[in-house]
Amino acid sequence: MPGYRDFDRLPIPFRAVATDLVAGTPVVFSKGELAQVMRASMSVPGAVAPAEYEDRLLVDGGLTDNLPVDVARQMGADIVIAVNLGTPLMRRDELNSILGVTGQMLNILTEQNVRSSLALLKPTDVLILPELGDFSASDFDHLTNTIPVGEAAARKVAGRLAPLALPPEQYAALRTRQQSLEPPDLRPVDEIRFAPMERVNPAYAASVMETKPGQPIDQAQLDLDMRHLFGTGDFEHVNYGFLEEPGRRIMAVDAVEKTYGPNYLRFGLGLNTDFRGDAYFNLVASHRRRGSTRSVPNGAMTCRSARLPRCTASSTSR
Secondary structure, three states, X not given: OOOEXXXXXXXXXOOEEEEEOOOOEEEEEOEEEHHHHHHHHOOOXXXXXXXXXXXXXXXXXXXXXXXXXXXXXXXXXXXXXXXXXXXXXXXXXXXXXXXXXXXXXXXXXXXXXXXXXXXOOOOOOEEEOOOOOOOOXXXXXXXHHHHHHHHHHHHHOHHHHHHHOXXXXXXXXXXXXXXXXXXXXXXXXXXXXXXXXXXXXXXHHHHHOOOOOOOOXXXXXXXXXXXXXXXXXXXXXEXXXXXXXXXEEEEXXXXXXXXXXXXXXXXXXEEEEOOOOOEEEEEEEEEEEOOEEEEOHHHOEEEEOOOOOOOOOOOOOO
16 A cells, blocks of 8 residues: 555554654654555664654664553553563573674663553453564564464463454454555646655656656556666665645655665786796776766756776786
8 A cells, every 4th residue: 555644544543653763762653654654663773774764763663662552542442452572581691792782782672661561551451472482573584483372372361352352244344344445546646756866866767667747647557667766776765655735746756865885896806827837817997886967858967877887907917
């Protein structure tokens, strides 16, 4: 479901919790670009790079609110079903590397805010505690093995959950409504607007896209356009949304340029000998620069993700 969304209008009302890495405070999203918001809320420090969204540097919400009971309550929940996947602290013999120490620091921060959340639970709420054993909340390589762990934990509180269940017919109807997506808005846009970029010319980025202003939106083509933009190699991620301005509909393309590059240097040295007195060597240096600006007809300028001619310096000695 691409585009800017009000999360209360999703088939299942939703909230995402991230942490502002600069302010050190939780950020609760009730609307926004769904994919970007979820990406920010899962940016585990040390494993996934922080996400930049709405002028904030965001990481995983677990650092400040890993069990957001308060958020569910603010959404109007009468009964909160909380699942605590807290990772036990590591033993002393496991703290023998920088990764181990960093992981332990994150676990301590998470454990502290989880305790505060648990204190907010009421007697009518339901707490599910999967027994993870040697698994951790970030052990993504063994997901199929952890599913039975979660099922077993839920069955332990089945008696508390049963009064909350719907009759099969009502539940089936509810799931049908929840799984039905609202039709996309395919009205033409008056403008395709790119976020400010330093190296890539917006005119070039627009030329990569088949979607044009004034034409009805083809969702499949628009998705392909986003893949083509990302495939140029100039961007870390690409997304889009729609803005409504007075009398105008705008497609806002958020193409975030790579933070590394755009200049790349490579050096190589080749040696060759026949062990009879003849020896040769080749010294090679190449420079690749992305985002070189080129002229196009009618005085317009475009920026192409192009490689400059390979510069090779070689010398042969005998």
